[in-house]
Amino acid sequence: MELNAHNFKENAAKALEDKDLQESLAKLGTGFPLKRLAAAARLPEFEALRDQARDIKDHSLRHLDFYLEKFESRVVESGGCVHWARDINDGREIVYDICKSVGAKTVTKGKSMIGEEMAINEYLEEKGLIPIETDLGEYIIQLRHEPPSHIIAPAIHLRKSHVEEAFRETHTDLPVDRNLDAPEDLLKEARAMLRKRFIDADVGITGANFMVAETGSTVIVTNEGNGDLTQTLPRVHIVLCSIEKVVPTLEDCTTLLRVLARSATGQEQSVYTTFSTGGRHEDDPDGPDQFHVVILDNGRSRMLGHETHDMLRCIRCSACINHCPVYQSVGGHAYGSIYPGPMGSVLTPALYGLDQSCDLPNASTMCGKCEEVCPVRIPLPKMLRSWRQKQWEDGPVPLMQRFGMSAWAFWAVRPKGYHFFAKIKMRIMGLLGRKNGHFKSLPLTKAWTKSRDFPAPEGKTFQQLWSEKGGRRS
């Protein structure tokens, strides 16, 4: 997809004014987090499982080449095909070539963030194919020509009325006077519309949460069952995934699955967890004839062994997003990337370049909630800080900011001068602010005083008072 991250500030300002969005976000803030909390509380082993989940991913990344090769040979042994894509252009072409080779017209798609990364729908459309998103949320935003605003709940920014509008506009062969008031009505209509598509499709594309090296299986988790219809009914199943998703064994995958749904939606387990291994066997009554796995790199191999290495552990549960006060305030579109929230603010600069996403690593209060809830214990604040460090060292920090920080640092290591000026300034501010206890405005503090009063100092600094009292100095 096209990155729109340099407009973070404007996007965020708009988002803060958007009433519908704010209502949706308010609901999100209490929804997933509370459910996660309950699910975690219910499983005494949850914290220990998180440790193991982290270790499994670490181990897999340390031996990534080995496990990818194993995975590949297993897929081939089970009759499937593995395709390697350096970047999104590679990936798109591979997918299109497969579609072309079977004369495909309609392509159904299960939810896939790699698909979003490749903007595969746009590409296939350009080539004259009809790609149809089948996850309800993805379907809705596809109709609205919008990017997802959340990695597991892509239409979370929308209200019911938006969905109704999109359906009325698109499903024009249905009676105009039909009732679409209740969410149930909308679901029923989507289900019926997509049912036809599932059955007509020539190719089904899904994502993968994991690849299992032991068996050559790809794994998806869904609640709707759309991913399964997408891969079961067409003749060809294409799986889009990326290099860091491989894990050694079914057991390892199981441990990760135990923390995934709980961290994401607070479910004990998603409704459908599906392991796909190769194409249809000779005596299978159904299933696709062909099974293709497209493995995308797109900058990930560069992250290995570097500052953002740990980010490759991410299992895309969205817990960090759901708990982030910034995301909860501005929603996903503000980030201008398909990966929003803390995980996105680390990942986007790695995939698209830091110069393309300057604001993202800075748009965090560093409150640490993301790290607290991350099932694979990614130190997200630390990763954000490492991007900030890069910005500091490489230049794209606004001059004023740099100047401000340097001035602060200059005086901070010169305590005598610092205390001298502090004494004078606080004395004046203390006197001026005594009556109200705060200032409504002050020179150079507009960013603060726009919405907050500036608390007045007591007057004398502690250092000054301590000296006056003759307090112990050594």
Place this chain on the structure above:
Amino acid sequence: MSGKEKNVGLFVTCLVDLFRPSVAFAAVKLMSEAGCSICVPERQTCCGQPAFNSGDMDDSRAMAKMVIEEFEHFDYVVAPSGSCAAMIVKHYAELFEDDPDWQKRAIDLSHKTYELLTFLSDILGVKKVDAVLNSKVTYHDSCSGLRELGIKSQPRNLLHAVEGVEIVEGEKAERCCGFGGTFCLKYSDISTRITDDKCDDIVKTGADLVLGGDLGCLMNIAGRMTRRGETVEVRHIAEVLAGMTDDLAPISQGGK
């Protein structure tokens, strides 16, 4: 200083030094009463956290070195702020990954550095305080203190010891207040939105007073509260524990 007293270096923190010296006096009082001798090195300003979080590692290192030099000879180093204490305890060592000598000194310092409430409660074992406050109080858990240092029960236990205090918990007591250091200046609209959530949550508890252990967050909350015209008072918890509330106006409010 007598032989049995603990030799404590007070890291005042820049905000307390400049804006709310009473907090440091409260800290001195509480620790002295529990058998500590408090020393305040003059050569101290900032822990370096704002520079650190801005990615400015050279300046952070310079500030860290100064703190290490000034404080490493104490038995304990105490700061009335979870975020400054966390900077010293959790991040100083990271700054010196390429410099084993300094890193060792940073690690040694981290082992004896504490946030005030943790120090009072876990190290000094303070159970009683000489303070009365007839007030309904809620507590805001500042992020660094909570998540990096695990400060949660200590302030509450200490507050229970204050006569007359009734504690009511906010549903979102652990949620960020939106301050985030330079974040509140760089992204002031988003910050305000988060601060409003915090204020709403506090107001919802029906408390007369919100307490916390970090002046940065408290100034942010207080500044927004008074701007909104709310009457909820905002204070550093040390002021309450040291019984100073009668002589000191709440943060951002005038009158005393």
Place this chain on the structure above:
Amino acid sequence: MSSRDYIMGRIRWSLGRGSLERDDDSQLEERLAHPKSNLIPARGQGDAKAQRSLFVKMAKEVNATVSRLKAFDNVPRAVAKYLKEQDLDDKVRVAPHPHLKDLDWSKLDVSFGFTLGDDETSVVMAYGAAAETGSLALLSGPESPTSLNFLPDNHIVVLNAADLVGDYETIYARMRRDSNQSDFMPRAMNWVSGPSRTADIEQTLLLGAHGPRKLHILLVEEDG
């Protein structure tokens, strides 16, 4: 250079090494050849009776319904009863599994095989189930078409209580044992926990998104 070689090269370069050393390699081979379980939650580790009640509880929590039967022969009657209760047509598409084929279905309008989407109700046989989360393991194969798990509105799954275990790992171990080959995975292995659902419209939970609207489990306890 092929993309594959390029990517592998990048990975090795980033990890700061060449191809794996032999030692390391054999340890990893061993890890794959003899998979070990990680931590398994204690929750599912009770005796058979406890596992059954845990399974029923967890399955119901995720909106499945469960009937407990004393014998396989009772399955057709239980299916008929369910259809009647739910006010459903007595036309059923049944998986051609030997256990199911041998039953007396004379009271219902039954046919066997996969579905193209025109069947309202399916009956399939589970390979096993994990009590831990009330999840059914359904394996694709000639006796168990995957389409039956997703296309019909009503999904009825027969589970032999003897195949019910505490955790997922035990199911995998059994699959490896049963097959005795490295390619023990079927084309599709579906873990199913409850009927299909979505919360994509205003975060309101609705059942029956694309897959079945109802999941009914017949737990057959022939041992009493």
